[in-house]
Amino acid sequence: MANTHQTNNELKQAIIDSKLRHIAFIMDGNGRWAQKQNKPREYGHKHGTETFKRVIEHCHDLGIKCVTVYAFSTENWKRPKKEVDSIMKLLETYLDEKYPDEACVKFIGDMTPLSDKLKKKIKKAERETEGRPLRVNIALNYGSRSEITNACNLLIQEGKTFVSEEDISSHLYTSGSPELDLIVRTGGDIRISNFLLWQAAYAEFYFTDTLWPDLTDNDINEAVASFCSRKRRFGGLDTEKSKSSNGVEQ
Ligand code: FPP
Numbered sequence: 001m002a003n004t005h006q007t008n009n010e011l012k013q014a015i016i017d018s019k020l021r022h023i024a025f026i027m028d029g030n031g032r033w034a035q036k037q038n039k040p041r042e043y044g045h046k047h048g049t050e051t052f053k054r055v056i057e058h059c060h061d062l063g064i065k066c067v068t069v070y071a072f073s074t075e076n077w078k079r080p081k082k083e084v085d086s087i088m089k090l091l092e093t094y095l096d097e098k099y100p101d102e103a104c105v106k107f108i109g110d111m112t113p114l115s116d117k118l119k120k121k122i123k124k125a126e127r128e129t130e131g132r133p134l135r136v137n138i139a140l141n142y143g144s145r146s147e148i149t150n151a152c153n154l155l156i157q158e159g160k161t162f163v164s165e166e167d168i169s170s171h172l173y174t175s176g177s178p179e180l181d182l183i184v185r186t187g188g189d190i191r192i193s194n195f196l197l198w199q200a201a202y203a204e205f206y207f208t209d210t211l212w213p214d215l216t217d218n219d220i221n222e223a224v225a226s227f228c229s230r231k232r233r234f235g236g237l238d239t240e241k242s243k244s245s246n247g248v249e250q
Contacts, residue, residue, distance in 0.1 A: 028187030029211030109142035
């Protein structure tokens with residue numbers, strides 16, 4: 001869909017009006033992007049990391065409060081060691097940079113199998129960036145079913161015999177983030193891949209064939225403009241009364 005908002009200011013106003021606060025990205029297509037240039041897949045992840053930094057910066061410029069990205073799933077361990085190691089290394093480098101200055105970095109997922117070095121860097125970065133205005137959730141060794149199961153087990157450990165939706169939400173890794181509004185998936189596939197299943201209950205979806213390293217600020221504007229043009233009814237009815245062409249409520 002075309003970006004109908006002519007300027008960033010109009011888009012920013014539309015974001016405020018439509019209460020868009022939290023966008024999640026499935027960053028797909030790094031491998032294909034590299035292979036198209038006869039380069040190893042690791043080259044795609046390196047460029048994908050640059051895209052990630054650009055995307056969070058642009059989202060912050062637009063006034064988005066929270067960005068969640070799918071960096072590594074529980075299934076991604078099946079990839080060749082060289083590729084897995086390269087992704088972990090990129091994450092380490094990012095943790096040293098903690099870019100941009102406004103980012104409050106949180107890792108979501110099961111950190112247990114990570115190296116001690118990476119675990120230490122994650123804890124340090126989370127501590128040092130606490131309280132910054134742009135929440136950046138990085139899903140690492142993340143699987144949504146496992147996240148929900150983990151939340152249930154935590155509640156059992158707390159002695160709960162009856163749980164509410166709020167109990168589950170507050171025991172997910174994303175606790176403290178605003179409600180998820182929009183999921184953007186690059187790379188042409190139209191599926192959710194065990195990502196934020198609970199959180200996506202009322203989210204809007206946007207799919208694009210663009211490969212993640214090619215994603216531009218304008219592509220993000222288009223996804224956001226598409227979100228802003230949609231009517232979200234959350235299962236209810238439109239609350240806004242329809243207006244006639246002279247603005248009189250009907
Ligand atoms: C999916 O593309 C991408 C990944 C599994 C890894 C994404 C990781 C990064 C961009 C680096 C993360 C770093 C930070 C700092 C967040 P794919 O490899 O499955 O692509 P393909 O479908 O073309 O094979």
